[in-house]
Amino acid sequence: xxxxxxxxxxxSLCLILAFITLPLLVVVAASLSPSSMVTFSPADWTMKWYAxxxxxxxxxxxxxxxxxxxxxxxxxxxxGALGAYAVAYEKCPxxxxxxxxxxxxxxxxxxxxxxxxxLFLSSxxxxxxxxxxxxxxxxxxxxxPFAARMIATSIYNFDKNLDRAAxxxxxxxxxxxxxxxxxxxxxxxxxxxxxxxxxxxxNIPLSVFLVRPGQTTLPITxxxxxxxxxxxxxxAVNVASLIFILTTIFLFEKLxxxxxxxxxxxx
Amino acid sequence: xxxxxxxxxxxxxxxxxxxxxYVPLFPPFxxxxxxxxxxxxxxxxxxxxxxxxxxxxxxxxxRFLTDxxxxxxxxxxxxxxxxxxxxxxxxxxxxxxxxxxxxxxWRAIVFALAIAPELAGVVLRTYGWLIILEDxxxxxxxxxxxxxxxxxxxxxxxxxxxxxxxxxxxxxFGILALLTSIQGIDPNIEKAAxxxxxxxxxxxxxxxxxxxxxxxxSSLLISxxxxxxxxxxxxxxxxxxxxxxxxxxxxxxxxxxxxxxxAVMAIVLLVLMLAITFAGGRVETRLxxxxxx
Numbered sequence: 001x002x003x004x005x006x007x008x009x010x011x012s013l014c015l016i017l018a019f020i021t022l023p024l025l026v027v028v029a030a031s032l033s034p035s036s037m038v039t040f041s042p043a044d045w046t047m048k049w050y051a052x053x054x055x056x057x058x059x060x061x062x063x064x065x066x067x068x069x070x071x072x073x074x075x076x077x078x079x080g081a082l083g084a085y086a087v088a089y090e091k092c093p094x095x096x097x098x099x100x101x102x103x104x105x106x107x108x109x110x111x112x113x114x115x116x117x118x119l120f121l122s123s124x125x126x127x128x129x130x131x132x133x134x135x136x137x138x139x140x141x142x143x144x145p146f147a148a149r150m151i152a153t154s155i156y157n158f159d160k161n162l163d164r165a166a167x168x169x170x171x172x173x174x175x176x177x178x179x180x181x182x183x184x185x186x187x188x189x190x191x192x193x194x195x196x197x198x199x200x201x202x203n204i205p206l207s208v209f210l211v212r213p214g215q216t217t218l219p220i221t222x223x224x225x226x227x228x229x230x231x232x233x234x235x236a237v238n239v240a241s242l243i244f245i246l247t248t249i250f251l252f253e254k255l256x257x258x259x260x261x262x263x264x265x266x267x
Numbered sequence: 268x269x270x271x272x273x274x275x276x277x278x279x280x281x282x283x284x285x286x287x288x289y290v291p292l293f294p295p296f297x298x299x300x301x302x303x304x305x306x307x308x309x310x311x312x313x314x315x316x317x318x319x320x321x322x323x324x325x326x327x328x329x330r331f332l333t334d335x336x337x338x339x340x341x342x343x344x345x346x347x348x349x350x351x352x353x354x355x356x357x358x359x360x361x362x363x364x365x366x367x368x369x370x371x372x373w374r375a376i377v378f379a380l381a382i383a384p385e386l387a388g389v390v391l392r393t394y395g396w397l398i399i400l401e402d403x404x405x406x407x408x409x410x411x412x413x414x415x416x417x418x419x420x421x422x423x424x425x426x427x428x429x430x431x432x433x434x435x436x437x438x439x440f441g442i443l444a445l446l447t448s449i450q451g452i453d454p455n456i457e458k459a460a461x462x463x464x465x466x467x468x469x470x471x472x473x474x475x476x477x478x479x480x481x482x483x484x485s486s487l488l489i490s491x492x493x494x495x496x497x498x499x500x501x502x503x504x505x506x507x508x509x510x511x512x513x514x515x516x517x518x519x520x521x522x523x524x525x526x527x528x529x530a531v532m533a534i535v536l537l538v539l540m541l542a543i544t545f546a547g548g549r550v551e552t553r554l555x556x557x558x559x560x
Contacts, residue, residue, distance in 0.1 A: 002466060002467045002468075005467045005468060005471075006467065009361055012361050013361045013362060013365055013377075016358050016361060016362055017362070017377065017380050017381075019358070019435070020380055020381065020383065020384055020435070020438065021380060021383070022395075022399065023384070023387075023392050023395025023396050023398075023399060023435065024383060024384060024387055024392070024395065026395045026398050026399060026405075027387065027391050027392070027394065027395045030394075030395075030398070038398060078294075079294055079295040079298060080295070082291040082292065082294055082295055083291070083292060083295040085291050086288060086289065086291045086292045090288045090291075092288035092289055092292075093288075096552060098292060099548070100545070100548060101296075101299065102295060102299070103544065103548065104299075104303070104541075104544075105299065105303050106488075106489075106492055106544060107492060107537070107540040107541045107543070107544035108303075108307065108537055108540060109492070109495055109496035109512075109513060109533070109536050109537070109540065110496045110498075111496060111498050111513050111516055111517060111533075112307075112310075112496075112516070112533040112536060112537055113303070113306075113307075115310065115516065115520065115529060115530070115533055116303075116306035116307050116309065116310040116533075117302060117306045119306060119309055119310055119313060119526070119530075120302075120305060120306035120309050120310075123309055137298070137301075137302045138302065140298055140302070141298070141299065141302045141303045144295060144298065144299065148295070149485070150443075150447055153447050153448065153451070153481070153485070154447065154451070156451075156481075156555050157447075157448075157451030187447075187450065188447060191443060191446075191447060195440075195443065198382075198385050202385070202388050202389065204389055204390070204498075204499050205496060205497070205498050205499070205513070219388055219389075219390065222388070222390055222391075223390060223499075234390075234391065234394070235391065235394075238387050238388045238390075238391035239387075241387075241388065242383065242387045242388075246379060246382075246383065249379075249382060253378075
């Protein structure tokens with residue numbers, strides 16, 4: 001029985017991973033194929049589509065997307081931590097309603113948020129905020145709930161007795177936050193910030209309303225390009241940005257992210 | 268009078284303490300108010316305007332309720348998002364469990380694989396699925412070559428194609444939601460049960476599943492809301508006939524330039540999502556109270 005279960009577990013894990021990777025493999029093959037006919041024979045593969053990426057047409061949107069994603073990730077990490085701290089740790093009066101408000105953008109489809117923000121900026125005469133400032137603000141609204149939720153979950157899950165012990169031993173509020181709460185919620189904080197980075201970098205439904213000529217993010221540039229051409233340079237763009245994001249995630253994890261095992265007092 | 272009240276010795280300290288608890292909330296609240304609450308309020312206002320004269324009108328709401336095509340789009344959205352939420356959570360669970368518990372070197376590889384699709388961008392993955400699922404795609408080629416079907420199965424440009432594509436899009440978020448929750452469960456509880464003679468099945472049934480319910484609920488919520496928000500995937504994999512609210516909203520804005528109708532559709536979607544999030548949030552809070560000893 002146990003053997004059957006673990007057999008089933010490994011088979012399903014492999015099938016799920018195959019499902020996840022299949023379209024990516026197809027796309028990688030497409031980016032290396034000499035024509036729009038996808039080929040899987042490495043002998044025919046070419047790097048010409050990747051060489052075509054080194055042009056300001058693709059580099060400028062990429063740099064803008066990175067800039068926005070970094071700012072969005074940092075700001076929503078800080079704002080999410082502040083909100084989660086007040087709600088889950090301090091448990092201030094009305095914390096349930098406050099959390100509902102912090103999470104409320106989650107319940108609003110991105111396309112609706114995009115429409116609402118663009119309507120607001122237009123009606124309030126703030127056209128100049130379209131482009132980078134509008135994109136940053138819109139993306140923060142989008143990612144803040146994810147960050148707040150993940151950080152709050154890790155505060156809920158952490159052992160309150162550690163905090164009580166520190167309090168009994170005379171630790172001040174600040175010492176407890178600095179030496180107990182922050183290290184214990186670090187995985188939640190980092191996964192929230194990674195989430196924010198990914199969501200911002202790949203966003204389409206919100207960005208599509210907020211970009212302006214000359215300040216267009218990479219995914220929107222790709223979509224616009226797709227309207228008149230489907231050539232494999234699009235596959236190359238996305239494979240390149242995938243490699244970039246994998247590197248970023250690796251760095252986040254190295255910085256003590258979500259997979260960090262927590263050992264209380266290992267010294 | 269209020270000045271007199273704060274002069275009493277206990278009051279200033281009390282007031283300072285009470286306020287201090289809320290100070291961390293100011294920055295996130297300011298951002299959400301300015302760029303979320305106010306814009307949504309304005310959108311609600313616009314939904315009551317006549318598309319041509321901008322005068323007060325309930326016409327767009329009336330049309331929503333009486334137009335059969337719009338109602339069909341609403342039900343299609345709910346069906347699609349529900350199917351995606353279930354598929355994602357069922358598929359995310361084994362991966363999240365492996366990531367939470369494994370210490371082998373495969374862990375980093377599986378983690379990278381689980382997150383990888385999220386990084387490739389929605390458009391490109393959708394393009395990948397089109398190559399796989401279309402009439403002359405890999406799956407149909409294989410089925411015809413094997414002699415299992417004589418003509419291509421309709422795998423893309425319908426509900427099936429969209430659910431497959433969206434499950435692929437949302438899966439990493441389900442995995443991360445469940446991972447956070449399963450990582451919070453002390454592995455020693457499982458070990459203790461096993462040492463005391465519990466079978467794998469009863470460890471799963473009596474320890475793992477009940478303790479990971481908060482993660483399961485948040486995976487379902489995230490998946491449903493993300494599926495309902497998605498518009499690139501339904502637009503590309505669903506084809507012209509498979510319309511959901513999100514694609515209908517963008518259609519109203521881009522093609523019909525009918526802002527009040529778009530606002531009405533958006534509000535219907537919003538009310539639906541709020542109802543689901545509210546119910547789910549209550550379940551989550553109750554679970555946390557129950558599980559926190």
